Amino acid sequence: VASSVHYDLGRFVARLTAHSALSAEEQQAILSLPFHQSVVSRKRDISQSAGSTSSAFVVASGLVSRFVQLSDGERQFTALYRTGDIVDLDYTVRPVSTGGLNACCDTTILRVSHRELRAVAARHPAVTEAFWRDCMVDAAVLMQWVVNSGRRDARTRIAHFLCEMAIRAGHNGSMQTEFDLPLSQEQIADAVALTSVHVNRSLKGLQQLALVQSKKVQIHNWRGLTEVAQFDGAYLVADAQAARRMIA
Amino acid sequence: VASSVHYDLGRFVARLTAHSALSAEEQQAILSLPFHQSVVSRKRDISQSAGSTSSAFVVASGLVSRFVQLSDGERQFTALYRTGDIVDLDYTVRPVSTGGLNACCDTTILRVSHRELRAVAARHPAVTEAFWRDCMVDAAVLMQWVVNSGRRDARTRIAHFLCEMAIRAGHNGSMQTEFDLPLSQEQIADAVALTSVHVNRSLKGLQQLALVQSKKVQIHNWRGLTEVAQFDGAYLVADAQAARRMIA
């Protein structure tokens, strides 16, 4: 599938430099990585078992879910990757399958081989550290998901999920915003460990605070939403300084 | 509290070399790290917010839980650290608090400053990689916990938890074993996101397969337990080869 737009790894470098100091040379080394652009249409599984391929990939546009499918067919998302996020970077140091990958909407991905990733990392210690740190930010999100699905009720849980997605989409703490969330209610259910019916009902109860409609989220009352969600976004940043910046 | 036994970082090096190739020199560099041994008695919080101190630590004996406490007082464990496991290694690259730490039983810990950890890592790229890989194994466990508390019912969930703990305790796939699990039913509940009452009832229903009693787990039917749990231990290893080894 030939796409009209040609992407580069700029968004990925931007994500890395948001939490890690990289010299111009190091940034250039990453930007120079060979990659292969391709488009995955919505609802298409990118791979049944993530990590089975020899490449990681950066999301250039769209949204990708990592999921585990149980024997009864139920799906549980274990991660969502937005534009600029890298998928399967962990496979660089730990070549073990970690579930399936699915495009939540038409998505453009930039494949980079693990061999090449290992090579840049080997040449630049700061890049290794940036990669490691990037993985740890993902792990911090995972930790919150454990707390979320383990101990919060449906309303709180969905509110928390929306807060997380808002911040990751670049929401800066103003009372109102709108951001894209190309997920069906069923997919939201897979993310927060509820059924689509219950997501539907809970979403109604949150309409005063945030309206989820036609793949978009309109936040009407950020303060209220974070209170319902008991949300503290500190876990989404890579260091305490950034956390302080965010609170301000 | 002066302890009669003096520990070293051998168990930690053993954990690292189980998944990462380290030269004798690299192993020695880790073993030579300065550390401070101390004992934390059971139910004592090691820190309210993990990572707030300037050191990571290796568990020399005992069991440590990482937890998040919600405003209503409910606790959710996000990790359990056994002998040889290192706690707060992630803080080396990501100095952000990730919840509290609590000694599940009388526990001996060996504190190592993050400064020293960063120093060995900087001198030895293979050590950096081993640290990174170690973090990713922890992250893989976390991913399973999301699936576990999100999509499995109480019986299955507890069975899965017991399988994970058995493998981590060194269980090798024989039908029967016994291993230590110094957790009260309430703490098991905190780990698997249930109430202690429900853990108690579910445990009864698993007695034919595994008996949890006086801080020990006796496995009577490993095959049966893994079937109930839909357990596949591949996520606990650091590479596919090790996974294959485990299946055999």
Place this chain on the structure above:
DNA sequence: CGCGAACTTGACTGTAGTCAACCTGCGTGG
């Protein structure tokens, strides 16, 4: 021997799941 923490049990409640029907809006093809 006695105390307290942990475990056990029963009765009841409530949140979320299930099932099934219906609606709505969008994209495709006639």
Place this chain on the structure above:
DNA sequence: CCACGCAGGTTGACTACAGTCAAGTTCGCG
């Protein structure tokens, strides 16, 4: 350009799994 089909969203009635509360009981330790 309309008609159809279908995926996704909405609603209601009912179910069930796990939570809650409260009262015992057992066990380990001082």
